[in-house]
Amino acid sequence: MSILVNPDAKVLVQGITGSFGAKHAQLSIDYGTQVVAGVTPGKGGQFFEHGEKKVPVFDTVADAVKQTGATASAIFVPAAFAADAVLEGVDAGLELIVCITEGIPARDMIRVKRAMQGNTRSRLVGPNCPGVVTPGEGKDSYGGCRIGIAPGYIHKKGHIGVVSRSGTLTYEAVWQLTCRGAGQSTCVGIGGDPVPGMSHLDIIKLFNDDPDTHGIIMIGEIGGSAEEEAAEWIKQNCQKPVAGFIAGATAPPGRRMGHAGAIISGGKGTAAAKIAAFKAAGIGVAATPSDMADTLLKMM
Amino acid sequence: MNIHEYQAKQLLAQNGVAIPLEIPARNLEEVRGVAEKIFSSGSARVVVKSQIHAGGRGKGIFTSGFQGGVKVAATADEAVSLAGKMLGNVLITKQTGPDGRRVQTLLLASGAKIKKELYLAVLLDRAAGRPLVMASTEGGMDIEEVAARTPEKIFKEWIDPAVGIMPFQARKIAAALGLKGDAFNAGVKFITGVFRTWWECDASLVEVNPMCVVEAPEGKEAVVALDAKISLDDNALYRHADIQAMRDLNEEAPLEIEASKFNLNYIKLDGNIACLVNGAGLAMATMDIIQHFGGMPANFLDVGGGASKEQVTAAFKIILQDPHIKGILVNIFGGIMDCNVIASGIVAAVTETHLNLPLVVRLEGNNVATGKRTLADSGLKLITGDSMADAAQKVVRAVTGSK
Numbered sequence: 052m053s054i055l056v057n058p059d060a061k062v063l064v065q066g067i068t069g070s071f072g073a074k075h076a077q078l079s080i081d082y083g084t085q086v087v088a089g090v091t092p093g094k095g096g097q098f099f100e101h102g103e104k105k106v107p108v109f110d111t112v113a114d115a116v117k118q119t120g121a122t123a124s125a126i127f128v129p130a131a132f133a134a135d136a137v138l139e140g141v142d143a144g145l146e147l148i149v150c151i152t153e154g155i156p157a158r159d160m161i162r163v164k165r166a167m168q169g170n171t172r173s174r175l176v177g178p179n180c181p182g183v184v185t186p187g188e189g190k191d192s193y194g195g196c197r198i199g200i201a202p203g204y205i206h207k208k209g210h211i212g213v214v215s216r217s218g219t220l221t222y223e224a225v226w227q228l229t230c231r232g233a234g235q236s237t238c239v240g241i242g243g244d245p246v247p248g249m250s251h252l253d254i255i256k257l258f259n260d261d262p263d264t265h266g267i268i269m270i271g272e273i274g275g276s277a278e279e280e281a282a283e284w285i286k287q288n289c290q291k292p293v294a295g296f297i298a299g300a301t302a303p304p305g306r307r308m309g310h311a312g313a314i315i316s317g318g319k320g321t322a323a324a325k326i327a328a329f330k331a332a333g334i335g336v337a338a339t340p341s342d343m344a345d346t347l348l349k350m351m
Numbered sequence: 352m353n354i355h356e357y358q359a360k361q362l363l364a365q366n367g368v369a370i371p372l373e374i375p376a377r378n379l380e381e382v383r384g385v386a387e388k389i390f391s392s393g394s395a396r397v398v399v400k401s402q403i404h405a406g407g408r409g410k411g412i413f414t415s416g417f418q419g420g421v422k423v424a425a426t427a428d429e430a431v432s433l434a435g436k437m438l439g440n441v442l443i444t445k446q447t448g449p450d451g452r453r454v455q456t457l458l459l460a461s462g463a464k465i466k467k468e469l470y471l472a473v474l475l476d477r478a479a480g481r482p483l484v485m486a487s488t489e490g491g492m493d494i495e496e497v498a499a500r501t502p503e504k505i506f507k508e509w510i511d512p513a514v515g516i517m518p519f520q521a522r523k524i525a526a527a528l529g530l531k532g533d534a535f536n537a538g539v540k541f542i543t544g545v546f547r548t549w550w551e552c553d554a555s556l557v558e559v560n561p562m563c564v565v566e567a568p569e570g571k572e573a574v575v576a577l578d579a580k581i582s583l584d585d586n587a588l589y590r591h592a593d594i595q596a597m598r599d600l601n602e603e604a605p606l607e608i609e610a611s612k613f614n615l616n617y618i619k620l621d622g623n624i625a626c627l628v629n630g631a632g633l634a635m636a637t638m639d640i641i642q643h644f645g646g647m648p649a650n651f652l653d654v655g656g657g658a659s660k661e662q663v664t665a666a667f668k669i670i671l672q673d674p675h676i677k678g679i680l681v682n683i684f685g686g687i688m689d690c691n692v693i694a695s696g697i698v699a700a701v702t703e704t705h706l707n708l709p710l711v712v713r714l715e716g717n718n719v720a721t722g723k724r725t726l727a728d729s730g731l732k733l734i735t736g737d738s739m740a741d742a743a744q745k746v747v748r749a750v751t752g753s754k
Contacts, residue, residue: 078687130586156587157475158512158553164480165512202686202717217632222686223739226715243631246480272632275477298635301620301642302651309616309631309653311586312477316556317495322639339643340636341740 053185053237054257055147056123056196063088063121065128065136067099072127075200077101082203083187083194088115112143123147125198133178134159138166141173149198150177160246175248181218181240209234212258214251215270216243220298224268227344236264243310251281259289266292266351268343273299274312274320279328286332294335294347297325352583355402357458358597359581362552367544369575373460379431385459386430396462397424399433403452404602407444414441455601468561469528470494473549482510484546486524490561516546534564537574552594553587606669613665615654622647623677624746625670629654637682640739646747649676663696667704678709678750680742690714690722698729709749713742
């Protein structure tokens with residue numbers, strides 16, 4: 052059907068009254084996503100209104116979950132408070148927490164990751180990510196579940212899974228697929244930070260187990276070794292065709308390329324090493340970012 | 352953000368790490384005062400160290416021809432004479448690139464009798480999501496070379512962020528470094544302090560190379576940080592006003608400073624095709640596709656997910672200041688942002704800057720039809736691209752002149 056969320060998932064928004072959170076809560080409602088609650092400490096009892104829709108606002112995530120049955124969350128709170136917001140979602144037993152916030156200190160995420168160690172109930176996507184979209188069946192994929200900031204209308208319901216560290220590069224891949232008539236099961240932006248929640252590999256495993264996902268596009272970039280780890284697993288275990296692209300072949304070493312995690316340090320994390328790992332694992336490597344969809348579709 | 356050696360050592364000292372007697376100086380008068388102070392403390396020598404954000408200073412060469420960015424003086428007069436050849440001059444090392452860096456501060460340090468040179472660093476292990484302490488008996492060398500040639504000489508200890516570094520872990524590392532007796536106990540304190548510096552300062556890297564066992568009074572041994580490098584997590588600077596104050600704009604490229612004022616992420620590269628893109632991943636991919644089709648990207652420039660007309664104009668002005676530019680590629684995937692806003696920004700910027708270089712624009716996404724009409728109706732001589740590949744090929748052709 053999809054991974055992480057179905058179109059009928061009940062979603063709450065942490066930071067719904069901020070301008071960024073409000074704008075994207077509205078866009079999610081317009082997309083047909085079940086936005087059932089907002090959380091802003093001190094504004095409990097108020098309502099977030101958009102068109103006909105009145106979304107109740109709660110002081111705590113625990114309250115919001117209890118009153119509305121929400122199982123997933125989108126976090127838009129400022130970076131200084133984001134680690135706390137993630138762990139509040141974990142404490143409330145949310146199944147999926149999508150942290151959009153950019154600029155969270157690495158030390159905060161190290162602590163979050165440690166606190167979530169061994170927790171099998173909650174999954175974290177992000178931070179510094181565009182979020183998760185499971186397209187719906189309506190026009191321009193209306194009726195899907197959109198958690199985050201991705202444009203909903205570029206999607207189309209179908210059978211390709213997309214996972215990427217970059218936002219706009221995800222949109223590029225999705226749009227290429229949609230223009231060629233190939234829909235998506237779920238699209239996941241895992242974010243550009245050095246200490247993320249779910250990794251490429253975590254998402255690939257879910258796609259591999261999802262009967263409705265028939266092929267996968269994996270987009271990586273310089274920095275770290277998450278792409279190599281995913282490639283190694285794919286080589287041994289993945290039942291489905293995977294195509295990929297690595298951004299940053301022309302990036303100079305030692306410079307942070309926009310994303311906090313996009314940096315070649317100590318000669319590690321180069322595009323060349325990641326592309327070699329992809330090739331060794333039988334992953335189709337797109338020669339340019341314009342060829343991501345075609346590379347996968349040729350393999351299917 | 353990177354900081355100078357003398358600033359790194361101040362942070363280390365604040366966290367309980369032993370450093371030599373050393374004082375920064377910015378002019379020859381200060382150099383004399385500081386050198387005399389260090390000699391009067393009983394030190395037989397004073398080390399004069401150029402402070403720039405790059406390694407390889409000792410083997411570096413000044414553009415004046417003077418060799419070595421780190422020198423030893425036996426008298427205050429000699430220290431002043433050496434300082435005169437360094438201060439205000441440009442030092443080129445293997446890490447600075449051909450332009451080098453101007454030396455504006457010197458660090459004067461007491462000379463020590465070194466008995467052993469070791470290596471110690473704390474960094475983030477991204478795969479584990481935890482801090483990692485790396486130690487080696489091969490101090491004073493390039494650790495990447497040690498890792499490549501003799502990986503068994505690098506000792507690694509992962510730190511559980513729930514409890515921080517435990518005393519037993521510091522003892523394991525001290526033992527792995529072969530420290531004994533007084534030096535062992537001093538080493539444990541030293542290692543604990545280096546980790547604490549990493550954690551408390553929100554560093555991304557703390558590297559002490561060399562960490563030295565030196566002779567101390569009464570025949571004892573001490574452990575001190577002879578050289579140190581600290582890189583900080585930019586995302587955490589908001590909670591460290593003291594560290595923010597250590598930023599040295601002289602070490603940053605002027606265009607990158609200018610870009611940061613407009614919340615633009617700009618990094619200058621060596622090519623001649625400028626690019627202006629929204630999103631870091633797409634910006635990198637745009638550089639890559641320019642190279643794929645035989646061009647050379649002149650910069651990385653991410654205008655962000657919600658760029659305004661003003662930001663687009665500022666971005667144009669910044670990329671145009673690079674004298675090597677022969678053409679410009681704008682690549683925007685406006686998912687949520689209105690493509691027409693970007694198109695108006697481009698028209699305003701081109702008009703305002705009297706641009707007469709080839710400009711290729713690829714727009715995709717929200718309200719793209721109106722955006723394309725705005726570009727077409729402007730009467731400007733710009734080339735449109737339908738896909739990233741199409742746009743990249745067009746800009747490369749326009750710049751190389753081959754049709």
